[in-house]
Amino acid sequence: MNHITQALPTDIALNNGHALDALRHVPALSACTEETLRALLQNAYLEELPKNRLFLIHGDKAENYFVVLKGWVKLFRETLDGAQAITDIVPKNCIFGETALFGDGTYSFSAETVDECVLMRLSIDTLRTRLEEDPALALAMLKNITNHSHQQEKELEHRTLQNAPQRIGCFLLRLLNPQTTEGSATLNLPYDKALLATRLGMQPETFSRALQRLKDENVLRITGAQIEISNIEQLSHYVCSACSASFPCKDL
Amino acid sequence: MNHITQALPTDIALNNGHALDALRHVPALSACTEETLRALLQNAYLEELPKNRLFLIHGDKAENYFVVLKGWVKLFRETLDGAQAITDIVPKNCIFGETALFGDGTYSFSAETVDECVLMRLSIDTLRTRLEEDPALALAMLKNITNHSHQQEKELEHRTLQNAPQRIGCFLLRLLNPQTTEGSATLNLPYDKALLATRLGMQPETFSRALQRLKDENVLRITGAQIEISNIEQLSHYVCSACSASFPCKDL
Numbered sequence: 090m091n092h093i094t095q096a097l098p099t100d101i102a103l104n105n106g107h108a109l110d111a112l113r114h115v116p117a118l119s120a121c122t123e124e125t126l127r128a129l130l131q132n133a134y135l136e137e138l139p140k141n142r143l144f145l146i147h148g149d150k151a152e153n154y155f156v157v158l159k160g161w162v163k164l165f166r167e168t169l170d171g172a173q174a175i176t177d178i179v180p181k182n183c184i185f186g187e188t189a190l191f192g193d194g195t196y197s198f199s200a201e202t203v204d205e206c207v208l209m210r211l212s213i214d215t216l217r218t219r220l221e222e223d224p225a226l227a228l229a230m231l232k233n234i235t236n237h238s239h240q241q242e243k244e245l246e247h248r249t250l251q252n253a254p255q256r257i258g259c260f261l262l263r264l265l266n267p268q269t270t271e272g273s274a275t276l277n278l279p280y281d282k283a284l285l286a287t288r289l290g291m292q293p294e295t296f297s298r299a300l301q302r303l304k305d306e307n308v309l310r311i312t313g314a315q316i317e318i319s320n321i322e323q324l325s326h327y328v329c330s331a332c333s334a335s336f337p338c339k340d341l
Numbered sequence: 342m343n344h345i346t347q348a349l350p351t352d353i354a355l356n357n358g359h360a361l362d363a364l365r366h367v368p369a370l371s372a373c374t375e376e377t378l379r380a381l382l383q384n385a386y387l388e389e390l391p392k393n394r395l396f397l398i399h400g401d402k403a404e405n406y407f408v409v410l411k412g413w414v415k416l417f418r419e420t421l422d423g424a425q426a427i428t429d430i431v432p433k434n435c436i437f438g439e440t441a442l443f444g445d446g447t448y449s450f451s452a453e454t455v456d457e458c459v460l461m462r463l464s465i466d467t468l469r470t471r472l473e474e475d476p477a478l479a480l481a482m483l484k485n486i487t488n489h490s491h492q493q494e495k496e497l498e499h500r501t502l503q504n505a506p507q508r509i510g511c512f513l514l515r516l517l518n519p520q521t522t523e524g525s526a527t528l529n530l531p532y533d534k535a536l537l538a539t540r541l542g543m544q545p546e547t548f549s550r551a552l553q554r555l556k557d558e559n560v561l562r563i564t565g566a567q568i569e570i571s572n573i574e575q576l577s578h579y580v581c582s583a584c585s586a587s588f589p590c591k592d593l
Binding site for chain 1: 399418419420421422424426428440443444445449450472473474475476477479480482483484486487488489490491493494496497498500501502542581582583584585587591
C-alpha cells in the first residue's frame with residue numbers, strides 16, 4: 090500500500106489544443122468557457138501508468154484531481170480486516186478526486202489503475218481559485234456531483250431490492266447504446282469478472298452462480314469477455330421490475 | 342400515492358428574524374451571508390404536516406426545496422412491484438430537494454413525514470438565480486452535496502462489508518455525542534424499528550435477529566425505544582473492524 094508512482098510526462102504537449110480538447114470531452118466540464126478550461130490547465134500534466142498501479146492512498150492530502158484519458162481507474166477503500174470495497178470504476182473522460190476540495194482536503198479513497206492508463210493530473214489549488222470566481226464552473230460541478238450522487242442512490246436501492254442476476258443484468262443494460270432498446274445485442278465486458286463482482290458488491294461465488302442462472306435461462310450467451318443478450322426487452326422487464334426507474338434509464 | 346397535502350401556513354412570520362435564524366442553523370447554508378439568506382427566503386413559506394403525510398411524488402416537476410424545522414422526513418422510491426427503498430431520513434435543520442435543480446428538474450424521490458413536521462418550503466427558481474450570482478452559495482452547496490455523497494459511499498461500503506449487527510451498531514454509534522467515545526451510554530431510537538430496518542436496507546426479520554444477537558452478547562440492553570450501549574469501546578471495535586474509517590467517525 091505504500092509505493093506511489095512517479096509521474097511520467099508524455100510527449101503530448103499540454104499547452105496545445107489537445108489538452109483543451111480532452112477537457113471539452115469531460116461531461117463535468119463541457120459547459121465551461123475556453124477561458125475557464127485554460128485556467129484549469131495551469132500546472133496540469135499528463136502521466137502514463139501501467140496496469141494495477143496504486144497511485145493514491147485513502148487519507149493522503151489531496152493536491153490533485155484527475156481526468157481519465159485512457160483506461161479505467163478503480164477507486165476503493167480497505168478495512169482494518171483487509172477487505173476491499175470499490176467505490177467506483179472511473180471510465181475515460183471522467184474526473185475523480187475533485188470532491189476532496191469540498192471535504193476535509195484528503196482523498197476519501199485509494200486509486201489503482203485497472204489497465205494501462207493515461208491520466209491528466211490537475212491542480213486542486215487552481216480549481217479552488219477558479220471556483221471562487223466562476224459561478225458557471227461551480228454549477229457544472231454541482232451538476233456532476235449530483236448526477237454521481239443519484240447514481241449512488243440508485244445503487245443503494247439495487248443492493249436492497251434487486252437480486253444478484255438482476256444486478257448483473259442492470260450493469261449489462263447500462264453498457265448498451267441508449268438507442269438499443271430491443272432485439273439482441275453483443276457487448277464486451279469492460280473489465281474482468283472478478284473486478285465486476287467486487288464492483289457490484291458480490292462475492293465471486295454469488296456472481297458466478299447468478300451469471301450461470303442467466304445463461305441457463307437463455308437470457309445471456311457468454312464467450313470469454315463477450316456477452317450476447319438474446320432479448321433486450323425480456324432482460325429489461327426482468328431487471329427493471331425491481332427498480333424505481335424504467336428502461337432505458339435516464340442516467341445511462 | 343396520489344393525495345398531496347395542502348400547504349398550511351403557520352403563524353410564524355417568515356419575514357422576521359425567525360426564518361433567518363432557522364436558515365443559519367442549516368449546515369448547508371450556514372456559511373452564507375445574510376444577503377444571500379434573505380434572497381433565498383423570497384417566496385418561502387412554512388407548512389405544518391401531520392404524521393405519515395405523503396407530500397412529494399417521485400418524478401414530479403420540482404418547484405421547491407425544503408428545510409426540516411421539526412420532525413423527520415422519509416425520502417423513498419418505489420418499484421413497479423411495490424417494493425420501497427428509503428434513500429434518506431432527513432432530520433431537523435437539513436435541506437432536501439435542492440438537487441433537482443442540477444438534475445432533470447424533477448424530484449428523484451417521493452417524500453413522506455415520519456412524525457408531525459414543520460417544513461420551510463423554498464423556491465428552486467430563486468435558488469437558481471442566486472446561484473448564478475453568488476459563488477459562495479455554490480461552494481456551500483458543493484460542500485453539502487459532497488458530504489452527502491461521501492455518506493452514501495460509506496453506506497454502500499457497509500452494505501458490502503458489514504453484517505447486520507454491525508450495521509445496527511454503526512447506526513447507534515452515530516447517534517452518540519461525538520465526545521462520548523468510551524464507557525456506557527443510553528440513547529433513544531429517533532424513529533420506530535420497522536422504519537429503521539428499511540433505512541438500513543434490511544428485512545424486518547433480519548433486523549430483529551441482528552438486534553437479538555447484540556442483546557444476547559450483552560452489547561445492548563433494550564427497553565422500548567430506549568437502548569443502552571454497555572461498552573462503547575467494545576461496540577466500536579466490533580463495528581469499525583469492518584469499515585474503512587475508524588471510530589469516532591469524521592462524518593458523524
